[in-house]
Amino acid sequence: MKAPASQTPYQAQLLSRLRCLLLDVDGTIVRGSDATPGAGEFFSVLQRTGRSFLVVTNNNSISLAQHSQRLIDAGLDIQPQNILSSAEVAADFLKAQWHIHSVMVLGARALRETLSANGLNLTDENPDCVVVGFDTELCYERLKKACFIIEQGSRWLATHPDVAMPGSDGFWPDCGAITAAISITTGREPDIVLGKPSRYMAQTAITRSGFSPDQIMMVGDRPETDVLLAKQNGLAAALVLTGACDRDQAGTSGADIVLDDLGQLAQLLLAHNGDKP
Numbered sequence: 001m002k003a004p005a006s007q008t009p010y011q012a013q014l015l016s017r018l019r020c021l022l023l024d025v026d027g028t029i030v031r032g033s034d035a036t037p038g039a040g041e042f043f044s045v046l047q048r049t050g051r052s053f054l055v056v057t058n059n060n061s062i063s064l065a066q067h068s069q070r071l072i073d074a075g076l077d078i079q080p081q082n083i084l085s086s087a088e089v090a091a092d093f094l095k096a097q098w099h100i101h102s103v104m105v106l107g108a109r110a111l112r113e114t115l116s117a118n119g120l121n122l123t124d125e126n127p128d129c130v131v132v133g134f135d136t137e138l139c140y141e142r143l144k145k146a147c148f149i150i151e152q153g154s155r156w157l158a159t160h161p162d163v164a165m166p167g168s169d170g171f172w173p174d175c176g177a178i179t180a181a182i183s184i185t186t187g188r189e190p191d192i193v194l195g196k197p198s199r200y201m202a203q204t205a206i207t208r209s210g211f212s213p214d215q216i217m218m219v220g221d222r223p224e225t226d227v228l229l230a231k232q233n234g235l236a237a238a239l240v241l242t243g244a245c246d247r248d249q250a251g252t253s254g255a256d257i258v259l260d261d262l263g264q265l266a267q268l269l270l271a272h273n274g275d276k277p
């Protein structure tokens, strides 16, 4: 076990009041097919100290069940009900904010099924709006059709901003890359971009957690999504150095706490468990 890093009084107080942790996936709890250092210990400390968690991911190319299985295969017992993806946030947004009934979806089966299960009609003919996700089944004819619909004035939504997904064989074009192709073609930016760091993703996660923002910390490896989501929505932010960010970049990230890995966070949570009700 690693010794806890030294903390300021502010950090100690912040850790003591934490009741829920929002967790990024890649670079934070897993790296490729393996759990990150200390991740197993971290989840056991959450359980021992009565803290809850919600995994928060922008990746909507696979279902919650598939996300769960990937994490279980990495040795982390995380069930689908403990995961929130940008697909669920998009479904909520379309219904509650835009009052949308029909959508053309450029997205993988998991996104299409989530939207359909939430009562949205999936159609390529006169949809109320176009939804663009991480479309791992992208088809040129449908990309072209989506551009035509958007050029004619339809609203359109991107489920998250990420342009590249780090795969085991290199970077994959993600939602942001497909969104960019449509924007360049049509001359129109999406009307809204959800996922991290949007406030809709944060609000959905906060509501699901059942805790107030001052009791929640976002833990991730990217300043531009994970830390920004926290800072824009009144949450504490921890940056782990097991993914996209090195210690030099972490210094200007705005995170409240910078940690080598989740094992170090586990030790801090054990040491600061003072406000447990």
Ligand SMILES: [Mg+2]
Residues within 6 Å of the ligand: 024, 025, 026, 027, 028, 220, 221, 222, 243
């Ligand atoms: Mg990440």
